[in-house]
Amino acid sequence: MARNYNYNYAFVFYDVGEKRVNKVFKICKKYFHHHQNSVFRGPITPSNLIKLKSDIKKVIDESHDFVSIIKLLNKESFDEETLGIKRKDTEALIL
Amino acid sequence: MARNYNYNYAFVFYDVGEKRVNKVFKICKKYFHHHQNSVFRGPITPSNLIKLKSDIKKVIDESHDFVSIIKLLNKESFDEETLGIKRKDTEALIL
Numbered sequence: 771m772a773r774n775y776n777y778n779y780a781f782v783f784y785d786v787g788e789k790r791v792n793k794v795f796k797i798c799k800k801y802f803h804h805h806q807n808s809v810f811r812g813p814i815t816p817s818n819l820i821k822l823k824s825d826i827k828k829v830i831d832e833s834h835d836f837v838s839i840i841k842l843l844n845k846e847s848f849d850e851e852t853l854g855i856k857r858k859d860t861e862a863l864i865l
Numbered sequence: 866m867a868r869n870y871n872y873n874y875a876f877v878f879y880d881v882g883e884k885r886v887n888k889v890f891k892i893c894k895k896y897f898h899h900h901q902n903s904v905f906r907g908p909i910t911p912s913n914l915i916k917l918k919s920d921i922k923k924v925i926d927e928s929h930d931f932v933s934i935i936k937l938l939n940k941e942s943f944d945e946e947t948l949g950i951k952r953k954d955t956e957a958l959i960l
Contacts, residue, residue: 781876783902785902786949806878807880807903809878809933827948830949831949832948832949832950834950835948836951837947838901838947839947839948840944841945841946842943847937847943850933850934850936851934852932852934853918853927853931854881854927854929854931854932855928855931
């Protein structure tokens with residue numbers, strides 16, 4: 771997909787060192803209010819996506835940690851099926 | 866997105882009880898060859914998606930476990946940015 775698309779929905783998952791995992795978690799909590807065990811997701815504006823990336827870059831060790839940001843145009847770009855209980859995340863509001 | 870789309874790419878993430886996590890992991894490994902800490906992803910045919918779901922349903926406790934299957938038309942339906950190291954998963958071949 772071309773880089774200049776206007777992405778407004780994202781999933782973020784990460785595999786970062788123990789010392790940094792809380793920092794990354796707190797950053798993601800600022801931008802998304804849905805998450806299950808280190809997978810964050812939700813609507814996000816292009817400008818917030820840029821801020822999210824720069825915030826994360828400040829705290830991770832780029833030679834050890836791994837963060838993946840899956841960007842989608844919007845919530846209509848995918849379909850979701852859940853098996854088992856509906857969702858285990860907290861429904862906290864976006865700050 | 867309408868249910869009758871032809872999805873050929875998926876992400877699977879899950880939060881399941883300790884006793885069942887290996888079983889779910891092994892099932893996902895049958896269908897996907899990329900994964901990072903319980904997030905599987907990759908191309909998958911619609912018929913394999915159906916098999917994946919029925920395999921997972923056989924092993925999870927539907928009153929405790931949570932499995933999310935994010936279905937996309939194809940790899941072009943999203944864009945990915947990774948921060949830090951490229952990817953921490955094993956590049957094992959599909960069985």
